[in-house]
Amino acid sequence: MKAVIISGSTRTGSLNSALAMRIAGVMRHDGLDADVVDLRDHSLPIYNADFQAEQGVPVEAVTLHGLLMDADLVVLVSPEYNGGMPPILKNAIDWVSRVTKRPFENKPFGLASASPGRRGGAGAVRALQLVLTNMRAHHAEATFSLGNARERLADDPTLDDEIGTFVDALVTHVDATPSMIDDR
Numbered sequence: 155m156k157a158v159i160i161s162g163s164t165r166t167g168s169l170n171s172a173l174a175m176r177i178a179g180v181m182r183h184d185g186l187d188a189d190v191v192d193l194r195d196h197s198l199p200i201y202n203a204d205f206q207a208e209q210g211v212p213v214e215a216v217t218l219h220g221l222l223m224d225a226d227l228v229v230l231v232s233p234e235y236n237g238g239m240p241p242i243l244k245n246a247i248d249w250v251s252r253v254t255k256r257p258f259e260n261k262p263f264g265l266a267s268a269s270p271g272r273r274g275g276a277g278a279v280r281a282l283q284l285v286l287t288n289m290r291a292h293h294a295e296a297t298f299s300l301g302n303a304r305e306r307l308a309d310d311p312t313l314d315d316e317i318g319t320f321v322d323a324l325v326t327h328v329d330a331t332p333s334m335i336d337d338r
């Protein structure tokens with residue numbers, strides 16, 4: 155099973171990028187093929203239909219689209235920005251949706267978030283659920299929102315076990331939807 159994990163933050167020292175790396179580590183330990191995709195490597199202009207009409211879809215969006223299409227599972231790990239997701243992540247989703255029609259249809263997704271606050275940025279997960287439902291993706295019921303992320307990522311021996319439970323749920327989600335993989 156191939157998983158692609160994307161952090162919705164490109165900040166140096168990002169908690170969500172650190173969580174994305176931890177999820178990838180647990181996945182690899184469990185025998186999955188897990189790649190962390192850095193949105194800095196797929197730098198995109200803010201979506202604008204005039205730009206697309208004049209210049210087409212940027213090659214970075216096409217590359218990102220290909221990476222996502224090749225994955226059996228996509229995990230988004232996103233900060234919460236004022237109850238939603240950061241513009242860089244929504245912008246990447248919007249550009250990818252211009253490469254082919256309904257690119258995420260039947261694609262299994264996992265959703266996670268991290269925040270220094272108590273709720274762990276769960277609002278970002280809810281916002282992503284709305285977007286992915288609209289795009290006919292299949293997001294796993296199990297989500298993972300890491301509160302007090304600074305402390306927990308730095309020093310919490312129970313964290314990998316919690317992430318392991320989340321990863322198990324994602325694998326079950328993909329396994330329960332074999333036709334989605336076959337249809338890819």
Ligand SMILES: Cc1cc2nc3c(=O)[nH]c(=O)nc-3n(C[C@H](O)[C@H](O)[C@H](O)COP(=O)(O)O)c2cc1C
Pocket residue numbers: 163164165167168169170171233234235236237238268269270271274275277
């Ligand atoms: C514009 C903006 C809005 C934010 N809104 C929220 C929020 O609604 N809920 C929350 O828990 N944290 C919020 N934060 C704090 C982020 O959770 C915190 O900066 C976090 O470290 C960002 O993720 P990162 O470390 O992966 O970059 C916000 C931060 C910014 C810059």
